[in-house]
Amino acid sequence: MSAALAFDNVTLGYDRHPAVHHLSGxxxxxxxIAVVGPNGAGKxxxxxxxxxxxxxxxxxxxxxxxRARDIAYLPQVADIERSFPISVYDMxxxxxxxxxxxFGGIGKxxxxxxRDAIAAVGLSGFEERPIxxxxxxxxxxxxxxxxxxxxxxVVVLDEPFNAVDTKTAADLxxxxxxxxxxxxxxxxxxxxxxxxxxxxxxxxLLAREPVAWGATREVLTAENLLKARRMCxxxxxxxxxxxx
Amino acid sequence: MIxxxxxxxxxxxxFMRRALVGTLALALGAGPVGVFLMLRRMSLVGDAxxxxxxxxxxxxxxxxxxxxxxxxxxxxxxxxxxxxxAGVIARVTELKEDASLAAFFLISLAVGVTIVSLxxxxxxxxxxxxxxxxxxxxxxxxxxxAITTLSLIVLAVIYRPxxxxxxxxxxxxxxxxxxGPAHIxxxxxxxxxxxxxxxxxxxLLAVGIMMLPAVTARFWxxxxxxMILIAVAVGAVSGYAGLLLSFHVGAPSGPAIILVAxxxxxGSVLFGRVGGVLRLAFPGRHLEA
Numbered sequence: 001m002s003a004a005l006a007f008d009n010v011t012l013g014y015d016r017h018p019a020v021h022h023l024s025g026x027x028x029x030x031x032x033i034a035v036v037g038p039n040g041a042g043k044x045x046x047x048x049x050x051x052x053x054x055x056x057x058x059x060x061x062x063x064x065x066x067r068a069r070d071i072a073y074l075p076q077v078a079d080i081e082r083s084f085p086i087s088v089y090d091m092x093x094x095x096x097x098x099x100x101x102x103f104g105g106i107g108k109x110x111x112x113x114x115r116d117a118i119a120a121v122g123l124s125g126f127e128e129r130p131i132x133x134x135x136x137x138x139x140x141x142x143x144x145x146x147x148x149x150x151x152x153x154v155v156v157l158d159e160p161f162n163a164v165d166t167k168t169a170a171d172l173x174x175x176x177x178x179x180x181x182x183x184x185x186x187x188x189x190x191x192x193x194x195x196x197x198x199x200x201x202x203x204x205l206l207a208r209e210p211v212a213w214g215a216t217r218e219v220l221t222a223e224n225l226l227k228a229r230r231m232c233x234x235x236x237x238x239x240x241x242x243x244x
Numbered sequence: 245m246i247x248x249x250x251x252x253x254x255x256x257x258x259f260m261r262r263a264l265v266g267t268l269a270l271a272l273g274a275g276p277v278g279v280f281l282m283l284r285r286m287s288l289v290g291d292a293x294x295x296x297x298x299x300x301x302x303x304x305x306x307x308x309x310x311x312x313x314x315x316x317x318x319x320x321x322x323x324x325x326x327x328x329x330a331g332v333i334a335r336v337t338e339l340k341e342d343a344s345l346a347a348f349f350l351i352s353l354a355v356g357v358t359i360v361s362l363x364x365x366x367x368x369x370x371x372x373x374x375x376x377x378x379x380x381x382x383x384x385x386x387x388x389x390a391i392t393t394l395s396l397i398v399l400a401v402i403y404r405p406x407x408x409x410x411x412x413x414x415x416x417x418x419x420x421x422x423x424g425p426a427h428i429x430x431x432x433x434x435x436x437x438x439x440x441x442x443x444x445x446x447x448l449l450a451v452g453i454m455m456l457p458a459v460t461a462r463f464w465x466x467x468x469x470x471m472i473l474i475a476v477a478v479g480a481v482s483g484y485a486g487l488l489l490s491f492h493v494g495a496p497s498g499p500a501i502i503l504v505a506x507x508x509x510x511g512s513v514l515f516g517r518v519g520g521v522l523r524l525a526f527p528g529r530h531l532e533a
Contacts, residue, residue, distance in 0.1 A: 051418050052418075053414075053417065053418070068418065068419065068420075069419055069420075071418070073418050075414055078412065078414065079412070079413060079414050080411060080412045081283075081410055081411050081412070084283060084410050084411045084468075085283075085465065085466050085467050085468050085471065086407070086411055086467075086468065087467070091411070091412075094408060094412070094415060097419045097420065098419065101420075102401075102404055102405065102420075102422060103401075103404075130466050130467075131411075146415075150419075
């Protein structure tokens, strides 16, 4: 199996303070991996590094031949301007960027794809609604529909089930399993350890430094979780330069 | 009677016709730009940039007098330098657009007024500050028309990345590198339209034909495209009615145009279909589902 992503002793952070400290390893192509850890563990930072929004402080992330448009990313706190006058349909249609680009036309085939994606997330009938009128769960479904259209080889989900009701979470989990069946690589940051244990065969326990990485039942042991909890969240204002 | 009030001033007087053509062209070009400025919360930035143009135009005036070419070139250069500089700073540092432009605009106005006062008369100063829409010659009309045409073409080209940048800039950044250039192109459009507006309405009111129709449109549409169409229509009506008002009443025409736009805005705040005050106060019985 080839690797989809490789971390080469990578350190990511802000203002020289590391948020992800010396992570090495590879994510195999087609993997279904959960990234877990306490708040401030560096999960969002790692994802930002993967999609190229943050440059590493040291080391590197190898995308193994993937380009930016092959990665579909769902950020944690989407910086979305909800008061902008745009419909659910148009919001989801953004997922066609890879094919349509700046000027590409959107023909009948593409329009059908958009409607299918909207139906797949259970939002049929919402096409003309302005996004400002959606609830949190409905907005999340809209973003998932967009992800569906993006057709990414790698799907990166940052806490996708925050503030979402059980039925929505279950439906979205089905979508994730569908992606896995389609041999896409799925990486998700999650807090719900029961969900991780039931759905994800592989896990990375991150507490700024990698605590454990491997099969979920071996990673999510009480001992490892305790180690992760001991991580100090605050940056050390008096830290020295890292020798490693 | 109606003919005399509404149509005959334009039939009888060439200067009225030219003023009308000029303001219609401005409405067509500035309307869409204003809508995007408003949606990106850059309304006051538009105002600041209008002031930033003044020293450039004033230096052009200092060198060549009231030459269209010199003042336009000066205004464009000053506008572009400040717009691009502020835009780059806003993208690269933590400073937002409004802060990095606020640094420039008051100084620009003071510098510009000083320069004009050094060489010119009070009339010249009034022209700079309030424009002379009734004195648009052929050259200026052609310039305004060219700016509008270029605006519409560029807007059509950058429409998608522009909308995406407004709604979900993170998504745009993750799929494309068009965000930065589209933003810079948009700022260039703002400057161009402000320079065009400057000749007709002066530096203080040029942004009026850009922003007032746009904020008026906000109260009548839920969709960007509709907003743009309504903004253009409101701008055109303001131009037409403003010119008529100034003709019959004897008021200065630039301010009259903006005044009419203001009245339309106030009316929309009260009666607008989307979020108008009366609608909010008396929404009517709720629906079944």
